[in-house]
Amino acid sequence: MTQPTQPQADISAGDLISSNKWGTFFGISQKTLDHVWKNLTSPSGNSIMYISMEIGADRDVFHPIMSKLRKLGVTKTTDDVLNHFITLFLHGPAKIPNYGGGLGILAGDTLKSFADLKIPVVGISLLYRKGYFSQMVDSQVGQISTATDWSPENTPSLYLLKNPENPAIPLEIEIPFFDKHDKQISARAQLWLKMEVNSKLDYFVPEILLDFSIPSSPDWIRMVSQTLYDSISDETKAIQRRLLGASVMPAMKALGLTANTLHLNEQHGVIVVLNMIAQWLEKKYGPDYQEKATNQDILNAADAVAEKIVFTIHTPVKAGHDRFSKAIISHIGHAFCQNILELLAKDDEFPSSFNFTRLAMRVNRATNSVSRLHKEVTRKQFPEFKDKISAITNGVHHLTWISDAKAELYDDFDELKNWRQDPSVFTKAKQLTANSTFRSYFSQAWLKDTENLIDYINTMLIQHRVQMHETWIDPPNYLSHLDENERPLNPRVFTLGFARRFSTYKRADLIFDNIDTLADIIVTNNFPVNFIYAGKAHPQDIPGQTIIRQILNLGEELYTKSNGLAKLVFIPGYDMKIAKMMVSGVHAWLNSPKRPLEASGTSGMKAALNGVPNISTMDGWWVEGYHNGQTGWKFGYESDIESACLSESPDTLLYEHDSAAFYAVFPEILRNFYNRDSDDTYINKSIANLALNCPIFNTHRMAAEYVSRYNLDLPAAIFKKIEKLRKIYQSDT
């Protein structure tokens, strides 16, 4: 066979390489770079700074630059610089482990949609040299967490920014800090730039990632900055928050960024408002503002600063809200900041602490909850801010989460024309409900996704057995020990998926509350079931880790009691790639939190975009996505929000009631699935997800709703597009 010739003619350095005083970048043209940078540095301040503790955007689930290279069939050229980038982008690592879960992935999805819609936004976060932890799982020990090794230097789409005065060295910023002896020191960070480039490669959203793990920063700062959500101590946690919040102004200044509105994705970076208040006072009173400013001046400054802040609150769960003892804060911050916090961050419940969630609630022009139900809960939790709390329901980036097989299918039908640019066209999927060609192609695409997932699992089960001889890790799954006749999962068997962080309120083990009942349902109907689980518990969350161990322990019992019909699998190392395989490949997506503790939840939306129905308690987004049962199933206690219990303590988690409710609906779901040849119920629910949920639960619509909370002037064409997306749905009704 002859080698296919490479069509090299299509690619030229001019299209894909661009540079400015901060560095040289790959994947966008000079024109695009200049255009975006001009927007972000314009004296008008007509742009947004998006602040988040984590940003999740792995390249193995969405990679427009790599896709373009593949499409062009380019593998090398004669230009050395270009060659370096092509090799890196085609073969470099796909993971940037700067996320822990839903919050970070939402941030990444949001920034990707802003890039698609050409909204001038820049993101900022920390760069964690040891990322979030990596998860291994042993049948006896349960979760084993280890540091994640990665090298930003060799990761495509990450660029270390240069010092324009001396391009041989990196740009560094400095923020004042205090050591153990109250001595002022400076923490220094170099800045990485990650680009979220849109599919057409003609716009991008830059993310500034602050890297404090450099020789010019004190050792203890370097240590504290390495691991996302390191909560070895409250002090470590507080220092991480300050590293993010206090860096925003210095980073903006160093890069000439002018954003007039700051968006706080959760309160983690709220310390930035202390800087802004101080700046406001300094402008008014000059350098000795700290002596001159009265409490009333500080409150006035806070009101002025609030006009520039948009805040999204993500959870009603206590662990998600930041409280720090005053003693810790006085160690790491200025005395004047302490004064501001006394006025704005009081904690009524714990008078010796500052409440950073309250600070973020206080200083903003719009507080957004992440679903309609969460709005009610947030209003109940923060009654004094009731009037400014509104809802913008979360979404997911549809181009990231729709599987390749489904994307090809959607491409093939005129009704869905342009779905990539404009997910609101999915409303037209209603016309496809009765189209038998579509129905049959849809089932085929789904089967392909299921086969993909089941192949992965079957290979993994064998690998775990092999690894047993090479490491001391015992295979997490009972199935690994079975032989070839019994072990493999079958893609035609009803496959139920559950994957998310293992927090106790999510009740991952809810449906195993009564194994006998569950096995009975399966045996009586003779309906086999695959139960696929994944997810990480924070290394300090012992109850969460206990749930993982309990689920692993159930594999054998469930298999035996169901006469081998029920197969339970736990996939270690949950990440975006595994998530995408699962949400597109399973037949139903399970969500069983205790209402109303799941503020939104996004994995169920990812399933819905692939036409996979949800089985969920009436919590978070599902209250809006359920459409009276057209798109899936509900179960569990529907507490009224006024009297709802927000506790996570085990005796309030309602296991018995809600598991019984699940066992009541499960047989019907299995019947619907196994009778698909004669009964349309199942496939109708799937297609209803495309028509009813795809247009709404995507980050394009969500970004469009956010734009209405921002202070932004947009070109007419972009504004029109945003308006169209916004007409589809108003979260806040």
Ligand SMILES: *Cc1c(COP(=O)(O)O)cnc(C)c1O
């Ligand atoms: C989507 C996603 C989450 C968040 O899922 P929830 O349903 O919101 O809990 C967490 N981790 C990964 C890897 C995801 O892809």
